[in-house]
Amino acid sequence: MAKVVILSGAGISAESGINTFRESGGLWEEYSIQEVCQVGCLESNRTKTLEFYDKRRMELQDKEPNIAHKILAKLKKKFPNDIVIITQNVDNLFEKAGLNHNIDVIHLHGFLPNVECEDCGYTYEIGYNKLDNSNNICPKCSSKKIRPHIVMFGEMAPMYQKLEEELYDCELFVVIGTSGNVIGVNTIANFVDKSILNNLEPSDAIEEELFDIVLYQKASIAIDTIASEIENFLN
Ligand code: APR
Ligand code: ZN
Secondary structure, eight states, X not given: OOSEEEEEOTHHHHTTTOOOSSSTTOHHHHSOHHHHSBXXXXXXXXXXXXXXXXXXXXXXXXXXXXXXXXXXXXXXXXXXXXXXXXXXXXXXXXXHTTOOBTXXXXXXXXXXXXXXXXXXXXXXEOTTOOOOGGGOOOTTTOOSOEEEEEOOBTSOOTTHHHHHHHHTTOSEEEEESXXXXXXXHHHHHHHSSEEEEEESSOOTTOOGGGOSEEEESOHHHHHHHHHHHHHHHHO
16 A cells, blocks of 8 residues: 555646636635535536636646656656555646556546536546537436536545545655645644645645645745655655
8 A cells, every 4th residue: 555645736736827726816716616616506506617617627728747747747657556646636737747547646626627427427538628518418328417527615525535545554645735725634744654745835724843844835846855755765
């Protein structure tokens, strides 16, 4: 089982030009969570919700992985059984860096290039296209009720079970680019042998003193320290 668990958030994709959520100018300043990312919004506010995810999905097309994604992808290939890469992000930058979707990288909150049948749950890829309900029919049950494959606030997040399993015998916990407002990283840092925190700045939701190494700098800079810490730990 994995000994190194790397949990990333929006911050790891910031330098690839993808907005974070809670920083100034972040997505939750432009859109309200209640309108586009809350359980029930597909019923109460479907058009605006689909537009929100269409816009983010289409914007993915020209985004490239940065050095942080690439170095973590290389490490994962070098230590496939000892490193687990888990992300809260719904972008495909780890996949573009060469990792296999849902095999090498686990997405806790869904995946923008995929959509999901609301009748049978079947998930399939539409790439960077708009989810235009008129021509999106479930390949499995022919339903026309298709939604973004995104976990919204208040909905079940089935991959959290996987996170829990991987944390069971985690010995080195690495946090990159998350404010800790959704996944409680303090609890995890408290019980693992060693932990590394990399964010741009302190977060009210994270107790930095629980972490052995704290790097308040861009992930593209911190990644060298993080990578050598992981290599030393595994060698
Ligand atoms: N390098 C490292 N960290 C960065 C960088 C960077 N270049 N840029 C920003 N950060 C850090 C910020 O310091 C902040 O702590 O990334 C974090 C971004 O925090 P949030 O915007 O809250 O994003 P995240 O923690 O991923 O949100 C978690 O909330 O809205 C939901 O489902 C959504 O997955 C998301 C979840
Ligand atoms: Zn279906």
